[in-house]
Amino acid sequence: MxxxxxxxxxxxxxxxxxxxxxxxxxxxxxxxxxxxxxxxxxxxxxxxVNDSGDEEPTxxxxxxxxxxxxxxxxxxxxxxxxxxxxxxxxxxxxxxxxxxxxxxxxxxxxxxxxxxxxxxxxxxxxxxxxxxxxxxxxxxxxxxxxxxxxxxxxxxxxxxxxxxxxxxxxxxxxxNSLERAWREAPTLSANTPSAPTTEKVGSERLQKGEASDEDEDTEYFDAMEDSPAFITVTATENTQHRHSQSNLSGASGGQTNDWNQENVYPSCNDSGKEMQPLRRRRSHIPDKPNYSLNLWSIMKNCIGKELSKIPMPVNFNEPLSMLQRLTEDLEYHELLDKAARCESSLEQLCLVAAFSVSSYSTTVHRTAKPFNPLLGETYELDRLEDFGYRSLCEQVSHHPPAASHHVISQRGWTLWQEITIASKFRGKYLSIMPLGAIHLQFHSSGNHYVWRKVTSTVHNIIVGKLWIDQSGDIEIVNHRTKETCQLKFSPYSYFSREVPRKVTGVVSDSGGQAHYILSGTWDDKIESSKIVQSSKGGSGSEGKQKTVYQTLSPKLLWKKYPLPDNAENMYFFSALALTLNEPEDGVGLTDSRLRPDQRLMEAGKWDEANSEKQRLEEKQRAVRRRREAEATDALDDGREYEGFQPQWFHKRTNAITGETNFVYKGGYWEAKDSQDWSMCTEIF
Structure with missing residues (x-):
C-alpha cells in the first residue's frame, strides 16, 4: 500500500x-x-489497595x-x-x-x-x-x-x-529477655518438665513471630472430608470438677493417671516387670562445633557442575543417618509392649495411636537433616536382651530414596515399613511428605494395624530461625476388626487460640460408633477419655453438625521423656538418639555406625567429614555408572538385567494394601550370630 x-x-x-x-x-x-x-x-x-493479587512476595x-x-x-x-x-x-x-x-x-x-x-x-x-x-x-x-x-x-x-x-x-x-531468664535459671526449667518452662514459652513466642508472615489461607495439607468435629464434656464423680470445652480442650484437664504407675485400662495385663538395660550406654556425644556456614564456599562449588554432583556440606546435617532416624520411631516401644497385653482391641488401638504420635516428639527441635544413606547401607538396633526387640533398616533405593524397616519383638508384636521421602520447596517453607504404609501386627490376637505418616513442614528456609510443624490426618485401621482411629494434627497458626502442635482423635468400632476421645500434643503427651454418652449438638462455623461426647476423666497414654542435660549442644538428641551411633562390635559391614564421614562429623572434625562425604558420594556415582553400562550391554545383547537388589529385603505385594514394597526376607541375624558377612558389598 x-x-x-x-x-x-x-x-x-x-x-x-x-x-x-x-x-x-x-x-x-x-x-x-x-x-x-x-x-x-x-x-x-x-x-x-483493595486488590488481592497473587504476586511473588517482595x-x-x-x-x-x-x-x-x-x-x-x-x-x-x-x-x-x-x-x-x-x-x-x-x-x-x-x-x-x-x-x-x-x-x-x-x-x-x-x-x-x-x-x-x-x-x-x-x-x-x-x-x-x-x-x-x-x-x-x-x-x-x-x-x-x-x-x-x-x-x-x-x-x-x-x-x-x-x-x-x-x-x-x-x-x-x-x-532476648526470655533467653536471659532461661539461662539464669536452667535448673528450674530442667526440673519441671510438665510445666510450661521459660524455654518453651520463648520458643513458642519466637515461632509466632516468625510465622506471622504466613498467609492466613496457606494450605498445609489436604484435610479429610469427614474430619471429626465434636465437643467433649468430662464427667467426674465430683460435680465441682465438671467442665466442658470445645474441640477436646476439656479432655486435657482433670485427673490424669500415668500408665507407668497404674493401668490405663483394666484389660491391659501388666505381667512381669520391665527389663532394665544390661549394658550401660553412652549419655553424651562431643558438643556441636560452632562452625559458621559460608554460603559462598557452597556456591562456588556449584559452578560448572551438574546438580546431582554438587556436594552439600555436613554443616546442614546431624551425625545420624536417615536409617537411624527411622529407628528412632521405637523410642517409646513400651507402648506396643503394653498394647500387646491388651484384651480389648479398642484399648489396644488407643495405645497404637499414642505410639504413632510419639514418633514426632523428637522433631520439635531437630531442624538439621540426617545423612542420606548410601545404596545398600544398613542399620541394626539389637535390644533383644534389654527390651526384647531387634530392628533392621536397609536403603533399598537411591532414586527415589527409599528405606525399608523391620522390627520383631519377643513381647508379642512385629512392625515393618518402607518409607520414601518426597519434598516440595515452596519458597518460604519446605514440605516433606513421607510416602508408604506402616504395618503393625500383634502375634496373639492377629490384629493388623496400618497407617501413614503426616506431612512435616520446615519453615523459614531462606531467612530466620528454622522451625518444624506437623500437619495432616492419620487414619489407623485394624484390618482384622475394621476398627479405626482418626487423628488430626492441627497446623500451627499465628492467629489461632488453640494449643500449638495440637492432636485430636476419635477411636471408633467397625460400625462407626465412637468409644474413645484422644487429645494432646505431638511434642508432649497424649491422653484418652472413654465416651459414656453422645448426642448431636449445634452446627459449627462451617455448617457441620457437631457431636457432643460425655466422657470419663482422661488417662495419660504417653508422655515425652525429658531431654538429656546439655541437649542443646548435642543436636537436641534424645537419650535413645545419643546411643544410635555408638560404636558396637559385630554389626554388618554396611552399618551406618561404620560410615566414616558421619563418624568424623560426630567427633567434631567437619572439614575432614566434608572431604570424606565427597569421596563416598563420588564412589557411589561410579558404581551407578558401572551398573548403567552393564544394563546397556545387557540390552544390546538381548539379555535381562536384574539391577541392584537389596541384601536383606525383597519385593512383595501386600495382601491388605495392594502395594508392592520391600519386606524383610531374613538372614541378617543369623549372619550376625555366625559373623559371616561375606555376602555384604563394600560401600564405605
Whole structure:
C-alpha cells in the first residue's frame, strides 16, 4: 500500500497509509500503562489497595521504592508529552498558514496539483495529531487519578511497614529477655518438665513471630472430608470438677493417671516387670562445633557442575543417618509392649495411636537433616536382651530414596515399613511428605494395624530461625476388626487460640460408633477419655453438625521423656538418639555406625567429614555408572538385567494394601550370630 512520509527537524519521520483513520484512533480509550520505560524496576503490576493479587512476595521497601520510582517516571513522561503537545500545535499551525499562503499564489496547473496533494496530507496529519492529543489528554486525566490512588497505597504500605518493624522489635526484645531468664535459671526449667518452662514459652513466642508472615489461607495439607468435629464434656464423680470445652480442650484437664504407675485400662495385663538395660550406654556425644556456614564456599562449588554432583556440606546435617532416624520411631516401644497385653482391641488401638504420635516428639527441635544413606547401607538396633526387640533398616533405593524397616519383638508384636521421602520447596517453607504404609501386627490376637505418616513442614528456609510443624490426618485401621482411629494434627497458626502442635482423635468400632476421645500434643503427651454418652449438638462455623461426647476423666497414654542435660549442644538428641551411633562390635559391614564421614562429623572434625562425604558420594556415582553400562550391554545383547537388589529385603505385594514394597526376607541375624558377612558389598 502506498504511503507518504514527512520529516520534522531532521530527526524523525511519520509514515501514514492512504486510508481513512479508524474510529479507535479518533476516540481512543486508555487501558493501562504498558511501556517498557514506564515499568518499575521490579516489573510489578500496581493494583488498588483493595486488590488481592497473587504476586511473588517482595519486601515492603522494594514495593515502596517501586511505586515511588513509577510515579517519578510518570511525571517525567507527562512533562515530555506536554512539551510534544505544544510543539505539535505550534508546528501544525505554522504548516496550515504556509499552505494557505501557498494556495493564494498563482502557480502552474501541475504545481496546483502538488499543492492540493500537500494540503490533503496536511489535513490527514492534523486529524492524526488531534487524535493523539486527545489520547494524551485522556491519559493525563487517568494518570492523575491513579497517581492519587498510588499515593494512598504508598502511604498505607509505609504505615504497615512501620507497624511491622515495631512489632518485630518488641518480639525480639521479649525473646532476648526470655533467653536471659532461661539461662539464669536452667535448673528450674530442667526440673519441671510438665510445666510450661521459660524455654518453651520463648520458643513458642519466637515461632509466632516468625510465622506471622504466613498467609492466613496457606494450605498445609489436604484435610479429610469427614474430619471429626465434636465437643467433649468430662464427667467426674465430683460435680465441682465438671467442665466442658470445645474441640477436646476439656479432655486435657482433670485427673490424669500415668500408665507407668497404674493401668490405663483394666484389660491391659501388666505381667512381669520391665527389663532394665544390661549394658550401660553412652549419655553424651562431643558438643556441636560452632562452625559458621559460608554460603559462598557452597556456591562456588556449584559452578560448572551438574546438580546431582554438587556436594552439600555436613554443616546442614546431624551425625545420624536417615536409617537411624527411622529407628528412632521405637523410642517409646513400651507402648506396643503394653498394647500387646491388651484384651480389648479398642484399648489396644488407643495405645497404637499414642505410639504413632510419639514418633514426632523428637522433631520439635531437630531442624538439621540426617545423612542420606548410601545404596545398600544398613542399620541394626539389637535390644533383644534389654527390651526384647531387634530392628533392621536397609536403603533399598537411591532414586527415589527409599528405606525399608523391620522390627520383631519377643513381647508379642512385629512392625515393618518402607518409607520414601518426597519434598516440595515452596519458597518460604519446605514440605516433606513421607510416602508408604506402616504395618503393625500383634502375634496373639492377629490384629493388623496400618497407617501413614503426616506431612512435616520446615519453615523459614531462606531467612530466620528454622522451625518444624506437623500437619495432616492419620487414619489407623485394624484390618482384622475394621476398627479405626482418626487423628488430626492441627497446623500451627499465628492467629489461632488453640494449643500449638495440637492432636485430636476419635477411636471408633467397625460400625462407626465412637468409644474413645484422644487429645494432646505431638511434642508432649497424649491422653484418652472413654465416651459414656453422645448426642448431636449445634452446627459449627462451617455448617457441620457437631457431636457432643460425655466422657470419663482422661488417662495419660504417653508422655515425652525429658531431654538429656546439655541437649542443646548435642543436636537436641534424645537419650535413645545419643546411643544410635555408638560404636558396637559385630554389626554388618554396611552399618551406618561404620560410615566414616558421619563418624568424623560426630567427633567434631567437619572439614575432614566434608572431604570424606565427597569421596563416598563420588564412589557411589561410579558404581551407578558401572551398573548403567552393564544394563546397556545387557540390552544390546538381548539379555535381562536384574539391577541392584537389596541384601536383606525383597519385593512383595501386600495382601491388605495392594502395594508392592520391600519386606524383610531374613538372614541378617543369623549372619550376625555366625559373623559371616561375606555376602555384604563394600560401600564405605
Amino acid at each position: 502506498e504511503s507518504s512520509s514527512y520529516a520534522f527537524s531532521n530527526s524523525c519521520s511519520v509514515h501514514l497509509p492512504n486510508y481513512p483513520i479508524p474510529k479507535e484512533f479518533l476516540s481512543p480509550t486508555w487501558t493501562g500503562l504498558d511501556t517498557e520505560k514506564g515499568k518499575s524496576r521490579n516489573s510489578s503490576t500496581f493494583k488498588p 519486601t515492603q521497601s522494594d514495593r515502596s521504592e517501586g511505586i515511588q520510582g513509577t510515579l517519578k517516571t510518570l511525571i517525567s513522561k507527562l512533562d515530555d508529552l506536554g512539551t510534544c503537545n505544544d510543539l505539535i500545535a505550534k508546528h501544525g499551525a505554522a504548516l496550515q498558514r504556509s499552505l494557505s499562503e501557498l494556495e493564494a499564489l498563482r502557480v502552474p496547473v501541475e504545481g496546483g496539483e502538488k499543492v492540493k496533494g500537500v494540503n490533503e496530507r496536511a489535513t490527514l496529519f492534523r486529524i492524526t495529531s488531534n487524535a493523539m492529543i486527545n489520547a494524551c489528554r485522556d491519559f493525563l486525566d487517568l494518570a492523575e487519578t491513579h497517581s492519587r490512588r498510588w499515593q494512598r497505597a504508598l502511604q498505607y504500605e509505609r504505615e504497615q511497614r512501620i507497624h511491622l518493624e515495631e512489632t518485630i522489635e518488641q518480639l525480639a526484645k521479649q525473646h
